Amino acid sequence: MLHPPDYNDLFTDLLEALETVCDAVCAAVIVKDENTPSHRIGDPGAAQLLMNLDSVQATLADGIPRSEIPPPDASLNGAAFIAVEALSTPHQDTQSTVIVFAGKHAEDIERAVPLVHALTTETANELMFLRQTPLLSAAFAEVECGVTIADPNLFDTPIIYANAAYERMTGYPRAEILGRNCRFLQGEHRDQPGLQIMRNALARGTDCTATVTNVRRNGELFENQVKLRTVRADDGSISYIIGIQVDVTKEQSALNALAQQKRRFRSLIQTQAGYIWLMDAEGELIEAPEQWLEIAGLSSSGSLDMATIHSAIAPEAVEAFRDGWSEALRNKTSFEVVYQLPAQSPSPRWFMDRISPVLDEDHQLVEWIGTSQEITQLKRAEKDVENAAYKDRLTGLLSLEGFARRLDVQLRQKTLHPASPVLVIDIKALREINNTQGHDVGDEVLQEVAQRLTAEIGENGLIARTGGGEFTVLATHEHQRTRRQLRESMAAVFDVPFEIRGFAFHVEASFGYTRIRTTADDARKLMNDATLAMHISQHNPTLTWTQYTKTLEEQTRKNVDITMKLRHALAADQLTLYYQPQVDLASGRIVSTEALLRWQHPEIGFIPPDQFIPLAEQSQLIGPIGDWVIRQACRDIRRWHDAGIPVTPVSINLSLIQFQLGSVPDTVQKALSDYNIAPEWLTLEITESVFEQHCQALQLDLKALTAMGVRLSLDDFGTGYSSLGHLKDYFFDEIKIDKSFIRQLDDNPYRQAIVKAVIIIAQAIGADVVAEGLESTSQIAIVRQLGCSKGQGYYYSRPVPEPRWRQLLIEQMPLGANHQ
Missing domain, CATH: 3.30.450.20 (PAS domain)
Structure with a gap:
C-alpha cells in the first residue's frame, strides 16, 4: 500500500546538512500560524525567539529572503547575523514555511547565506515535487x-x-x-x-x-x-x-x-583431441584419422600424402599450414590453423588443427602429433556475436563498429577513390517526434531514413546508424562525383515528406562530411572528422552542410581548450567587471554606466569577450557566469553607496540562454535583496534577438523584472531580428542604437534616417535612447540634432577597471575626447 510522502524527513535532512557545514547558534524550520518550530537544531529558547522576529513573519507572508543583525537577547548571545529563506513558493495549497539560520561569525555571511539559499532552493524543489506528485513520490519511496x-x-x-x-x-x-x-x-x-x-x-x-x-x-x-x-x-x-x-x-x-x-x-x-594425426620428424604423414577423411571427401584406401590432404582445404589455409610448418620445423614449436571443411561446401564445418612436436628424453624431435578439433558451435557463436556487434538491430544497417571495421578493410585494400566522402547525418527534432508522436513513430522514421539512404547510396557504399538519430555514410566517388551531386542525393532522401501512421511531416537533417584523402589510413579519424563537421552544422542555424578542414579542427581544439579554462575562471578569480560611462550628450556629465565582463588568464593573458562569450553560451557556462556578473555588479553598487560615492544606474548584459537555463527574475531578486540594492539602480540589457526567441515564458520573465522595478534596455536595435509588431508585447525603458548605424553618419542620409526612425519609435513607446559607439564630435552633433540625448563610446571613455570607475564617480567631472 502506498503512503503519502513524509515532509518531516525532508526537513530533518535539511537541518542535518546545515549542522554539518555551518557554525550556528540555532537553526529552525518555522511554519506559518504554528506556535513552535517544526524542526530545530541548537538552543530551543533561541528557536522560539526566532519565530517572533518581524523578518521571519514577513518572509512567511511574501516568500522574500531576508537577513538582519540579531536583536539583543540572552538566547541569541553569540549570533552575528540571522538569515531567513523561504521553503515554500506562492500558489501552493499548504502553509508557508521558512528556515531561519542564526550564524555565529559575521565574516561567514558571504559563505553561509548563499549556502542556506542553495540548500533551501533544492529542498523547495523537492518539496514542490513531493506536493505536486504525491502518488508518484510515494511509489518512488516503495x-x-x-x-x-x-x-x-x-x-x-x-x-x-x-x-x-x-x-x-x-x-x-x-x-x-x-x-x-x-x-x-x-x-x-x-x-x-x-x-x-x-x-x-x-x-x-x-x-x-x-x-x-x-x-x-x-x-x-x-x-x-x-x-x-x-x-x-x-x-x-x-x-x-x-x-x-x-x-x-x-x-x-x-x-x-x-x-x-x-x-x-x-x-x-x-x-581435447577430436581427430589424431601422426607425422614423422620431417613432417611427412604417417597416420590420418578416417572420420576426418570422410568429412573431407577423401578415400582412406591407398596411399595418402600431405599434398592430397591439402587438396581438400582452401588455398589460404594451405598457405597457413606451410608457414606454420616452416616455423615449427625450424624451432620445434607448436602451431595452429583454422579452416573450413570441405572447402567448397555451402555449409562447411570448421576445424582447428594444433600440431605439436614429440621430444625424447634428450629433447630430440621424434615425431609430430596433430589434433583436429571441430569448432563449428563456436564459429557460429562468433558469427552471431559479430552480427550483434556490427549490425544495428532497429534498421538492419551497420553499427558504428561495423562501419569502422568495413571502412578499415577498404582503406587497407586501397580500393576507394581519394575524393570519396564520409558523411555524418543527424536528424533534427527526432526527440520532438518521439515525444509528440511516440517512440514507435520515431523508430519508423529511422527505418524509413535507412531505406531511403540504402536506395540512394547503392551497394557500393556503406551505411550505418551510429547513434540515436545519427547515420554515417560512405558514398563512393563513382556514385557521388561532386559536392553538388552529394547534396542532391541527400536532398532526394529528405525533401520528400515522411508519411507514417497517418502523419505526414518533413524531416530535416544536419550534415558534415570529409574526404578519404584527408586521412587515408584511419576509419575512426575519418568518422570523427565528419562528426566534428556535422556538429558545426548542428550549432549554427544558418548552416546545413559543413566540410571538415584542418582549420575547423584547430579552431575546435582551441574552443575546447578555452571552454575548459573558462570552467575554472570563476573559481580562480580570473573574471572581473569593467565599467564604461554613459553620458548626457549636452554636458558630458556621467548619468549611468555599462558593466562589461573581462577575462584575464594568468598564462594566455587577456581573452576578448567575443571569443569566450559564444563558447560560454554553447557550453551553458553562461548561466553561472551571468549569475556572477549580476551579483558582482550589485556588490560594487553596495560598496560605492556605503563609501558615500554618488551612485549611478548600472547596465548589465543578459544572454537569452540565461533565461532558458534558469529563473533570471529569482537571481536578480536574490542579488538585490542580499546587497540591499534599489531596483532602479539596475538596468538589464537584452539584445533584440529576444524577438527571434519570442515565447510566453520569456515574456513572463521580462514582465516579472519590470514589476520588480528593474529597468529593461533593448540592445543592438535594428541589426537584423527586429519585428516592430513584437514591441507591443514587451516594455522597454530604453533602446540602444547599435554602433553599426553610428559609424559613417556624416553625409549618409540612409544611416541618419535609421537613427531618426529608432528615436521616433522610442518616443512612441516612452523609452529613452542611447547612442553606442560615439567616437567623434561630428557623430555626437548629428545624433543630438536627430533627438538623442544620451550616449557612450570611446570619445568619452573606454571601459575602465572598477577602481578607476570609482574615481570617476568621485570626481564627477564632465567627460570628453581627451579623457582616457
Whole structure:
C-alpha cells in the first residue's frame, strides 16, 4: 500500500546538512500560524525567539529572503547575523514555511547565506515535487530500486530527490545526498566505459542505460546499473534527470563467473583431441584419422600424402599450414590453423588443427602429433556475436563498429577513390517526434531514413546508424562525383515528406562530411572528422552542410581548450567587471554606466569577450557566469553607496540562454535583496534577438523584472531580428542604437534616417535612447540634432577597471575626447 510522502524527513535532512557545514547558534524550520518550530537544531529558547522576529513573519507572508543583525537577547548571545529563506513558493495549497539560520561569525555571511539559499532552493524543489506528485513520490519511496532526481538547471546538476532504496543501496543518508552531484559515488573510479556512455547521452540529451562501479559510504564497491531518463519542459529544455538504479553486483559476479567458465570450456575443447594425426620428424604423414577423411571427401584406401590432404582445404589455409610448418620445423614449436571443411561446401564445418612436436628424453624431435578439433558451435557463436556487434538491430544497417571495421578493410585494400566522402547525418527534432508522436513513430522514421539512404547510396557504399538519430555514410566517388551531386542525393532522401501512421511531416537533417584523402589510413579519424563537421552544422542555424578542414579542427581544439579554462575562471578569480560611462550628450556629465565582463588568464593573458562569450553560451557556462556578473555588479553598487560615492544606474548584459537555463527574475531578486540594492539602480540589457526567441515564458520573465522595478534596455536595435509588431508585447525603458548605424553618419542620409526612425519609435513607446559607439564630435552633433540625448563610446571613455570607475564617480567631472 502506498503512503503519502513524509515532509518531516525532508526537513530533518535539511537541518542535518546545515549542522554539518555551518557554525550556528540555532537553526529552525518555522511554519506559518504554528506556535513552535517544526524542526530545530541548537538552543530551543533561541528557536522560539526566532519565530517572533518581524523578518521571519514577513518572509512567511511574501516568500522574500531576508537577513538582519540579531536583536539583543540572552538566547541569541553569540549570533552575528540571522538569515531567513523561504521553503515554500506562492500558489501552493499548504502553509508557508521558512528556515531561519542564526550564524555565529559575521565574516561567514558571504559563505553561509548563499549556502542556506542553495540548500533551501533544492529542498523547495523537492518539496514542490513531493506536493505536486504525491502518488508518484510515494511509489518512488516503495520501489526496491534506487530512484534519484537531479536538476540540470542548478549549478553542478545536484540531486534534489532520493528515495529510501537509494539510501540503502549507497549507505548514505539523504542529508549527505541532497545537493550533491551523483559523481561522489564514483570515488577514484572516474574512467569507466559506463560513465562515458552516460556523459555522451547527457551531452546529446538522450536516455541511456549503463553499468558503473560505485563506492558505498563504508568504502565497499558495488556494480550499479543506471538508467537515465530526461524530463523535458514545454520549450524542449531538460527540466529533470531521473536516475533508476539497481545493484547488480551479484548478477555481474555471476556473469563474470560464467564468462570464466566459458573460457575454461573453450580451452578444454581446444586441448581435447577430436581427430589424431601422426607425422614423422620431417613432417611427412604417417597416420590420418578416417572420420576426418570422410568429412573431407577423401578415400582412406591407398596411399595418402600431405599434398592430397591439402587438396581438400582452401588455398589460404594451405598457405597457413606451410608457414606454420616452416616455423615449427625450424624451432620445434607448436602451431595452429583454422579452416573450413570441405572447402567448397555451402555449409562447411570448421576445424582447428594444433600440431605439436614429440621430444625424447634428450629433447630430440621424434615425431609430430596433430589434433583436429571441430569448432563449428563456436564459429557460429562468433558469427552471431559479430552480427550483434556490427549490425544495428532497429534498421538492419551497420553499427558504428561495423562501419569502422568495413571502412578499415577498404582503406587497407586501397580500393576507394581519394575524393570519396564520409558523411555524418543527424536528424533534427527526432526527440520532438518521439515525444509528440511516440517512440514507435520515431523508430519508423529511422527505418524509413535507412531505406531511403540504402536506395540512394547503392551497394557500393556503406551505411550505418551510429547513434540515436545519427547515420554515417560512405558514398563512393563513382556514385557521388561532386559536392553538388552529394547534396542532391541527400536532398532526394529528405525533401520528400515522411508519411507514417497517418502523419505526414518533413524531416530535416544536419550534415558534415570529409574526404578519404584527408586521412587515408584511419576509419575512426575519418568518422570523427565528419562528426566534428556535422556538429558545426548542428550549432549554427544558418548552416546545413559543413566540410571538415584542418582549420575547423584547430579552431575546435582551441574552443575546447578555452571552454575548459573558462570552467575554472570563476573559481580562480580570473573574471572581473569593467565599467564604461554613459553620458548626457549636452554636458558630458556621467548619468549611468555599462558593466562589461573581462577575462584575464594568468598564462594566455587577456581573452576578448567575443571569443569566450559564444563558447560560454554553447557550453551553458553562461548561466553561472551571468549569475556572477549580476551579483558582482550589485556588490560594487553596495560598496560605492556605503563609501558615500554618488551612485549611478548600472547596465548589465543578459544572454537569452540565461533565461532558458534558469529563473533570471529569482537571481536578480536574490542579488538585490542580499546587497540591499534599489531596483532602479539596475538596468538589464537584452539584445533584440529576444524577438527571434519570442515565447510566453520569456515574456513572463521580462514582465516579472519590470514589476520588480528593474529597468529593461533593448540592445543592438535594428541589426537584423527586429519585428516592430513584437514591441507591443514587451516594455522597454530604453533602446540602444547599435554602433553599426553610428559609424559613417556624416553625409549618409540612409544611416541618419535609421537613427531618426529608432528615436521616433522610442518616443512612441516612452523609452529613452542611447547612442553606442560615439567616437567623434561630428557623430555626437548629428545624433543630438536627430533627438538623442544620451550616449557612450570611446570619445568619452573606454571601459575602465572598477577602481578607476570609482574615481570617476568621485570626481564627477564632465567627460570628453581627451579623457582616457
